[in-house]
Amino acid sequence: MDASSAARAWRDHLQRLQSLRGAQALLAWDQQTGMPPAGAAARAGQQALLGELAHSWAIDPEARKLLDVLEASDEATHQRMALVARREVDRAVKVPSALVRRLSEAHSAAFGAWATAKQDDDFSAFAPHLRTVVDLALEELGHIDPDRHPYDVALEAYDPGTTIATLRPLFGRLKDGLVELLDAIADQEPIAHVPLPADVKAQRALNVEISEALGYDFGAGRLDVAPHPFTIDIARQDVRITTMFDPDDMLVALGGTIHEVGHALYEQGLPTGALEHTGLDRAASMGLHESQSRFWENAIGRSEAFCAWMAPKARAHLGPDAPDARTLFQQSNRVDRSLIRVFADEVTYNLHIIVRFELELALLEGTLAVEDLPEAWNSAYADVLQVDVPDDRRGCLQDVHWSHGSFGYFPSYTLGNLYAASFTKAIEAAHPTLWDDVADGRFAPVLHWLRHHVHQQGRTQDAPDLVRAVCGDRDPVADLLDHLWGRHGAMYGARR
Numbered sequence: 013m014d015a016s017s018a019a020r021a022w023r024d025h026l027q028r029l030q031s032l033r034g035a036q037a038l039l040a041w042d043q044q045t046g047m048p049p050a051g052a053a054a055r056a057g058q059q060a061l062l063g064e065l066a067h068s069w070a071i072d073p074e075a076r077k078l079l080d081v082l083e084a085s086d087e088a089t090h091q092r093m094a095l096v097a098r099r100e101v102d103r104a105v106k107v108p109s110a111l112v113r114r115l116s117e118a119h120s121a122a123f124g125a126w127a128t129a130k131q132d133d134d135f136s137a138f139a140p141h142l143r144t145v146v147d148l149a150l151e152e153l154g155h156i157d158p159d160r161h162p163y164d165v166a167l168e169a170y171d172p173g174t175t176i177a178t179l180r181p182l183f184g185r186l187k188d189g190l191v192e193l194l195d196a197i198a199d200q201e202p203i204a205h206v207p208l209p210a211d212v213k214a215q216r217a218l219n220v221e222i223s224e225a226l227g228y229d230f231g232a233g234r235l236d237v238a239p240h241p242f243t244i245d246i247a248r249q250d251v252r253i254t255t256m257f258d259p260d261d262m263l264v265a266l267g268g269t270i271h272e273v274g275h276a277l278y279e280q281g282l283p284t285g286a287l288e289h290t291g292l293d294r295a296a297s298m299g300l301h302e303s304q305s306r307f308w309e310n311a312i313g314r315s316e317a318f319c320a321w322m323a324p325k326a327r328a329h330l331g332p333d334a335p336d337a338r339t340l341f342q343q344s345n346r347v348d349r350s351l352i353r354v355f356a357d358e359v360t361y362n363l364h365i366i367v368r369f370e371l372e373l374a375l376l377e378g379t380l381a382v383e384d385l386p387e388a389w390n391s392a393y394a395d396v397l398q399v400d401v402p403d404d405r406r407g408c409l410q411d412v413h414w415s416h417g418s419f420g421y422f423p424s425y426t427l428g429n430l431y432a433a434s435f436t437k438a439i440e441a442a443h444p445t446l447w448d449d450v451a452d453g454r455f456a457p458v459l460h461w462l463r464h465h466v467h468q469q470g471r472t473q474d475a476p477d478l479v480r481a482v483c484g485d486r487d488p489v490a491d492l493l494d495h496l497w498g499r500h501g502a503m504y505g506a507r508r
């Protein structure tokens with residue numbers, strides 16, 4: 013078979029697979045937004061059946077033969093299609109099915125045990141499950157590639173092109189810089205928390221108006237409520253977002269909605285036409301995905317210019333008690349050494365991640381025993397964030413990730429913040445009127461830049477290469493620290 017026929021056949025194969033995965037996504041969306049509780053058992057069966065079908069299609073030996081042809085082609089796109097496909101197919105093929113079953117059983121048992129242990133603040137009830145999850149993860153990663161560091165193999169599932177060797181220096185410099193900024197802010201007058209309650213129906217109307225203004229296409233998406241907000245793509249023209257409204261704090265939904273809009277704009281802007289169904293028409297990595305959500309949520313949504321644009325809209329929807337631009341800006345950016353990652357501000361957030369990166373790496377390397385995790389966690393928080401962790405519920409039990417065995421996922425969040433910082437600088441250079449545009453509610457030039465430089469590139473390159481191609485040799489750590497000093501440092505009157 014010649015390379016173009018193989019490429020056509022491979023695209024047909026991926027199109028079928030994407031349709032099936034879209035159906036699975038729709039079931040998952042329904043489960044989290046509107047399914048009656050009694051439907052859970054039947055839904056689990058339906059998902060398992062579709063999951064098995066998708067797995068068998070994904071590892072289909074006939075389809076895999078096409079990859080040999082694409083690999084030998086002299087067209088760069090064909091070679092890239094084969095490389096991107098192999099990374100995933102090889103994972104699925106190399107792990108023995110008995111181990112896949114043990115992994116899935118261990119993860120569901122560990123998830124249940126984690127939820128109970130967190131509620132009861134009882135790490136010892138979760139520890140044996142976590143030990144099993146770590147052991148099985150090492151077994152799985154060893155099957156995928158016994159010659160590389162297991163953590164590098166784990167990272168590749170989320171952020172191809174990123175390794176321990178690239179993360180260590182980035183995170184090390186970032187940590188030092190953040191601690192310095194945090195100390196400088198702590199020397200200044202603190203900014204008090206001001207509750208910003210608002211009627212939920214009015215909040216919803218405000219969030220819809222903002223999402224539309226940013227460029228989210230409601231003709232190809234919708235906004236619903238979910239306890240853990242997420243974005244899900246059912247098809248290129250059907251990318252749905254969810255948010256959560258807190259009647260006592262309008263900033264919860266606002267930050268959450270803009271974050272998910274950022275993810276959705278990426279999905280809605282991925283390449284069509286010649287790249288459609290090649291496997292290169294997808295997000296380049298989790299870190300790059302997170303850069304899009306963080307860019308809109310933080311760089312744009314928490315900026316002074318955005319708050320100035322939004323304040324009159326907030327008043328129109330929420331009434332005369334709505335916060336003014338200054339209150340919105342201050343409350344969106346106040347800095348607090350806190351215990352919980354998901355509530356952390358922009359300055360401390362990455363310190364929460366760096367702590368997790370170091371601990372999960374030590375768990376996989378065997379230099380940290382599972383039973384010693386709480387103590388290691390607490391001492392890292394005392395050292396890096398200077399907070400005392402009162403219990404494991406607000407300590408090492410707070411996040412769900414490790415119960416799923418999702419080691420290597422946490423760095424995506426900080427990679428996203430780093431990439432977003434460099435994108436912001438690059439956009440400022442390309443559009444000197446950026447902040448005037450934002451203050452006037454003109455977001456199209458920003459979206460256009462992202463569409464062209466990031467979204468339309470899909471997975472044609474690994475994220476680190478894409479960022480380098482777009483931003484040149486910008487230093488993302490310097491860019492992020494510069495942004496934080498310029499916004500948070502300045503707001504507190506801290507000097508570098």
Ligand SMILES: [Zn+2]
Binds near residue numbers: 275305
């Ligand atoms: Zn996100």
